[in-house]
Amino acid sequence: MAIAEEERALVDRFLADRDERAFCEIYRQHGPALYGFARHLLERDAVVDDVVQEAWLRAVRRLPSFDGRSSLRTWLIGFVVNCCRESWRDAARHGTEQVADDPLEDAAQPADSHAERLDLERALARLAPGYRTVLLLHDLQGMTHEEIGDLLEIAPGTSKSQLARARQVLRTLWARPAHPGGEDGE
Amino acid sequence: MENKDTEWAEQERAAFAALLRQAAPPSDLERRVVGRLSAAGLLARRRAPLAQRSWLLAAGLALLLVGFGLGRWQAPSLNPGPMTRYLLLLHQDRSFRPDRAPVARRAEVGRWARHLQQAGELIEGDRLGLQGRLLTPGGAATTLAPGDVVSGFFVLRAASDERALAIARTCPHLAYGGRIELRTIQPDGRVGVL
Numbered sequence: 001m002a003i004a005e006e007e008r009a010l011v012d013r014f015l016a017d018r019d020e021r022a023f024c025e026i027y028r029q030h031g032p033a034l035y036g037f038a039r040h041l042l043e044r045d046a047v048v049d050d051v052v053q054e055a056w057l058r059a060v061r062r063l064p065s066f067d068g069r070s071s072l073r074t075w076l077i078g079f080v081v082n083c084c085r086e087s088w089r090d091a092a093r094h095g096t097e098q099v100a101d102d103p104l105e106d107a108a109q110p111a112d113s114h115a116e117r118l119d120l121e122r123a124l125a126r127l128a129p130g131y132r133t134v135l136l137l138h139d140l141q142g143m144t145h146e147e148i149g150d151l152l153e154i155a156p157g158t159s160k161s162q163l164a165r166a167r168q169v170l171r172t173l174w175a176r177p178a179h180p181g182g183e184d185g186e
Numbered sequence: 187m188e189n190k191d192t193e194w195a196e197q198e199r200a201a202f203a204a205l206l207r208q209a210a211p212p213s214d215l216e217r218r219v220v221g222r223l224s225a226a227g228l229l230a231r232r233r234a235p236l237a238q239r240s241w242l243l244a245a246g247l248a249l250l251l252v253g254f255g256l257g258r259w260q261a262p263s264l265n266p267g268p269m270t271r272y273l274l275l276l277h278q279d280r281s282f283r284p285d286r287a288p289v290a291r292r293a294e295v296g297r298w299a300r301h302l303q304q305a306g307e308l309i310e311g312d313r314l315g316l317q318g319r320l321l322t323p324g325g326a327a328t329t330l331a332p333g334d335v336v337s338g339f340f341v342l343r344a345a346s347d348e349r350a351l352a353i354a355r356t357c358p359h360l361a362y363g364g365r366i367e368l369r370t371i372q373p374d375g376r377v378g379v380l
Contacts, residue, residue: 006287017230018228018229018230019229019230020220020229020230023220023223023229024216024220027216027219027220028216031204031211031215031216031219032210032211034209035210035211035215036205036206036209036210036211039209040205040209046290047287047290049212049218049293050290050292050293051216051289052211052215052219053215053218053219053222053293053296054289054292054293056219056222056223057219057222057223057226057228060223060228060229061226061228083289085287086289087287087289090287090288090289090290091287093287107354120201120202120205121205121208124205127363139194139202140202140205142208163192164192164339167192168192169196
């Protein structure tokens with residue numbers, strides 16, 4: 001059975017009687033990726049769990065409308081992105097987080113200083129949220145610019161140019177691993 | 187086709203792949219997500235395994251036979267006691283002070299609801315949209331008047347009015363200046379096919 005058919009069958013099995021086991025199967029297939037994505041998209045660890053739970057709640061509520069035009073993973077990621085954006089807005093409104101007006105303002109500052117070069121995770125956190133979102137969707141989740149455009153309501157060309165700019169800025173921030181694959185000890 | 191100037195080199199792609207592996211979710215997150223979905227009425231309760239159900243059936247039959255033997259058979263009750271259903275309506279008016287982010291508030295209410303659900307005292311609950319329509323006898327639909335809106339509800343099962351009141355007093359909604367309306371759901375009030 002093709003992956004799309006398997007996904008559809010699993011979703012249908014869940015929707016038929018809201019079966020907890022079917023949901024847990026969906027969760028185990030996609031939960032780690034959704035969590036990882038949210039963890040890197042949000043800079044504040046304290047809210048990641050809440051955001052991911054909220055995303056699952058919304059996604060399951062809307063699951064009857066999943067039409068299979070995108071993969072289930074891509075569809076689920078959309079809920080995480082929206083919840084993360086809400087979290088940023090909440091934080092900005094309540095003054096718990098600085099959100100730069102210029103999306104690259106924050107990221108551009110340490111570029112010249114070798115001493116301040118950062119590992120990938122910290123460098124990502126320094127990227128402005130909008131650029132980080134596009135970069136993670138494309139480079140971490142493997143989404144196309146068309147899919148990113150649909151999700152973020154921007155033109156595919158805008159997604160492409162934002163990705164290029166985000167990569168440039170990230171490069172200036174990121175102290176690249178000295179040896180291929182050597183940064184995680186594997 | 188991406189701009190070749192900004193494409194990642196192989197070692198950079200490897201670092202991205204490693205990044206994904208590093209962010210594993212907490213081991214209890216699945217349980218918490220399932221609990222939250224159950225509290226929102228989005229999951230059916232998991233049925234006991236077949237072997238366990240068979241054992242329960244056998245035990246039930248044995249009890250029934252003992253009951254007949256004693257001449258005191260009584261229909262098994264589905265309810266643990268004289269439980270009444272209560273409706274909690276969460277009002278949000280000018281006194282409401284949302285001094286925490288919505289995601290954090292929802293998480294707090296979620297923890298409260300999960301606790302009640304595990305105790306068997308919460309039947310369901312959900313948030314309501316703040317916009318709505320008010321229909322008049324002629325069928326005209328007007329928007330809700332601003333000021334006091336019902337932002338959510340919970341249906342409880344409690345053994346007494348006092349217990350329901352005690353539960354309502356612990357609802358985090360009150361801590362944010364919200365008000366809660368507590369009503370009984372009349373046991374004989376079920377309408378038609380509902």
